[in-house]
Amino acid sequence: MKRSYYSNSIQNFLLDNDSSILGELTANHSNRTLEELQINAWRKQIELLKNQLKDLKGKIYFEFAIPRMGKRVDNIIIVELQQKNEQ
DSSP states (O other), X not given: OOOOSEEEEHHHHHHSOHHHHHHHHHHHOOSSOOOXXXXXXXXXXXXXXXXXXXXXXXXXXXXXXXXXXXXXXXXXXXXXXXXXXXX
8 A cells, every 4th residue: 555645765856857746646646636726735845845855865755644543744754864973
């Protein structure tokens, strides 16, 4: 079972074409009528997240279904922490 409409590494998300990401989101939103308001929200999220995640590594999820709650969150970002070398 796929839990999110779109998921990828942050690096690949940054490289993905915005239209491609939006296409995957809309294709996986098959259970309800898709409104222009939702499409515009995804466009803005893609723009903002691409600007904010440039130097990070990890994973990103759009429209992630929370198990057993029957709810969905807009975005989940899991960031890999970089350890500093201690001398």
